Each structure stands twice: as C-alpha cells, then as structure tokens.
Amino acid sequence: DGGITQSPKYLFRKEGQNVTLSCEQNLNHDAMYWYRQDPGQGLRLIYYSQIVNDFQKGDIAEGYSVSREKKESFPLTVTSAQKNPTAFYLCASSIQGESNQPQHFGDGTRLSIL
Amino acid sequence: AQTVTQSQPEMSVQEAETVTLSCTYDTSENNYYLFWYKQPPSRQMILVIRQEAYKQQNATENRFSVNFQKAAKSFSLKISDSQLGDTAMYFCAARASGTYKYIFGTGTRLKVLA
Numbered sequence: 001d002g003g004i005t006q007s008p009k010y011l012f013r014k015e016g017q018n019v020t021l022s023c024e025q026n027l028n029h030d031a032m033y034w035y036r037q038d039p040g041q042g043l044r045l046i047y048y049s050q051i052v053n054d055f056q057k058g059d060i061a062e063g064y065s066v067s068r069e070k071k072e073s074f075p076l077t078v079t080s081a082q083k084n085p086t087a088f089y090l091c092a093s094s095i096q097g098e099s100n101q102p103q104h105f106g107d108g109t110r111l112s113i114l
Numbered sequence: 115a116q117t118v119t120q121s122q123p124e125m126s127v128q129e130a131e132t133v134t135l136s137c138t139y140d141t142s143e144n145n146y147y148l149f150w151y152k153q154p155p156s157r158q159m160i161l162v163i164r165q166e167a168y169k170q171q172n173a174t175e176n177r178f179s180v181n182f183q184k185a186a187k188s189f190s191l192k193i194s195d196s197q198l199g200d201t202a203m204y205f206c207a208a209r210a211s212g213t214y215k216y217i218f219g220t221g222t223r224l225k226v227l228a
Contacts, residue, residue, distance in 0.1 A: 031214050040123070042205060042220040050214055058215075090159065094214070100147045100166050103216055105159035 002027045006091050006106035012114045013078065013085060021076045021109045023091035030096035032074035033103065036060060037088040046089075049074055050096065078111060086112050116141045118208050120219035127196045128227050134181070135191045135222045137206030145211035148189045150180070153221075154202040162204070165189065196226045 004025045013019045025032065031050050035043040045058030049068040063082025068074055074093075078085045088110050092103040117140045127133035139148070150162040165173045165182050172180050177197075181190045189208075193200055206219040 033216075035218075040220060042120075043218040045215065048214055088157065092159075094216075100164060102149050102151075102161040102164055103159075108157050 004091055004093055004104055004106035006089075006109050008109060009107065011109055011111045013111060014114050016080045018077055018079050019111070021078070021089055021091075021111070023074045023076065023106060024072055025074075025091075025093045025104075025106075026072060027093055027104060028071075029093035029104070030071070031094045032068070033092040033094075034058075034064070034066065034074070034076045035090045035092065037090060037108075043090065046076065116143070116146075116208055116210060116215075116217045118206050118217050118219040120204075120206055120222050122222045123220070124223045124225070126225045126227055127193075129196055129198060131196055132192060132194045133196055133224065135193075135204050135206075135224065137189045137191070137219055139187050139189060139206070139208045139217075141187070141208060141210060143210040147209045147211070148180075148182070149207040149209070149216070150178070150189075150191045151205045151207060152200075152202045153205065154199075159205070163191065193224075198226050198228060200224060201226045 007022045033048040034046040047066045049055035065077045090108045091106040094103045095101045119138045146167045148165045152160045152162045163175045177194045179192045203221045205221045207216045209216045
C-alpha cells in the first residue's frame with residue numbers, strides 16, 4: 001500500500017545536538033511538507049518542497065533544515081539552534097498542481113529533550 | 115494572507131446525536147479548497163471531507179456533511195449519528211488554488227460520550 005513513513009516514532013535530543021527526522025513516501029507525490037504540532041496551536045508549517053532539490057521556508061523555519069535529494073524523501077533536521085524542539089512533527093505530501101487534493105500524512109514523530 | 119479560525123476548542127456530544135463544528139476562514143482568493151481532517155488519539159491525520167469553493171452544493175461523506183457559506187466564509191462540519199470512534203481532534207484547513215500551502219485552524223477536540 002502507498003503511504004508516508006515517518007521514523008522514528010519517538011526521538012530524544014540532548015542539549016546542543018542535531019537530530020534528523022525521516023520522511024519517506026511512495027505515493028509519487030511531488031510536494032512534501034513538514035509541520036510542527038503543539039497543544040492548542042494546530043499545525044504550523046516548517047518547510048515545504050514542491051520539487052526535488054527545491055524547498056521553501058514555512059512559518060517557523062528557524063532552527064530547522066531540510067533537504068530534498070530524492071522525490072521520495074524529505075528529511076528534517078532539528079538543529080541545536082531550535083531552543084524549544086519538544087513537539088509532535090508531522091510529514092505530509094500532496095499531488096502537484098491539484099489544489100483540490102488533500103494532503104496525506106505520516107504517523108508523526110514525537111521529539112523530546114533529555 | 116489566509117487564516118482559518120476554529121472558535122470551539124472542545125466539544126462533546128452524546129453517542130447517536132448530531133454535532134456541528136465551526137470553521138471560518140479569511141481569504142482574498144477567488145478559488146480555493148477547504149478540508150476537514152480528523153486526528154484520533156493515534157495521532158494520524160485523516161481526511162474527512164473536502165469542498166471546492168466554486169461548488170455551491172455542500173459536500174457529503176456518509177455521516178459527515180458540511181455547511182459551506184461562501185459569503186460568510188464559513189465551513190462547518192456536521193457529524194450525524196455520532197459514534198465513539200468519532201472522538202478526535204478535528205482540523206479545518208484551506209488551500210488557495212495554484213498554491214502549495216495549506217492553512218490549518220487550531221482544532222476542535224470532540225469527545226463522543228457513551
């Protein structure tokens with residue numbers, strides 16, 4: 001079955017450490033997204049990518065970085081510059097150019113600080 | 115800029131009853147798309163229903179229907195015959211035609227009571 005796979009499900013970060021969250025999709029979608037979810041704040045867009053080797057900052061990109069070397073993969077790195085990284089992170093994808101198409105989501109990664 | 119507002123942080127409904135979740139949005143675009151997503155305790159986001167702004171007919175998916183009032187910029191979700199499995203966070207989202215960004219509301223936590 002096609003879908004989006006996020007790993008790991010739970011992740012712990014030490015102070016000053018960079019960590020990378022994985023997101024892989026086999027839906028052949030061009031666009032991929034990273035969201036951060038905090039209680040009471042809904043989903044906030046971190047980065048998105050419309051095509052391989054291209055990505056744009058979302059609303060809260062500071063302290064995060066991404067790459068899009070393959071269509072299927074869109075990893076998110078939470079850097080040490082992100083001072084409050086504890087949150088639930090969701091990866092999503094969608095079909096390019098079809099605005100009525102919904103996003104498909106992974107199961108999420110919960111990141112906590114040690 | 116687009117904004118999506120969900121003014122009901124929490125709601126509850128008795129099993130088999132009907133409940134309506136509110137959503138308002140603000141956009142200057144002529145063509146856009148609206149979505150309702152469900153996020154159960156398992157945290158996976160699931161599409162419930164979608165509506166194209168150019169369609170006057172309200173979308174319906176089994177027990178789920180919307181009341182789309184374009185002039186009022188309102189997009190409420192009605193759940194009929196509520197079931198225990200409907201207990202979840204519900205997010206309203208909007209996407210302007212030709213863009214890749216989805217704008218999410220802050221969510222409404224719905225609890226279905228036995």
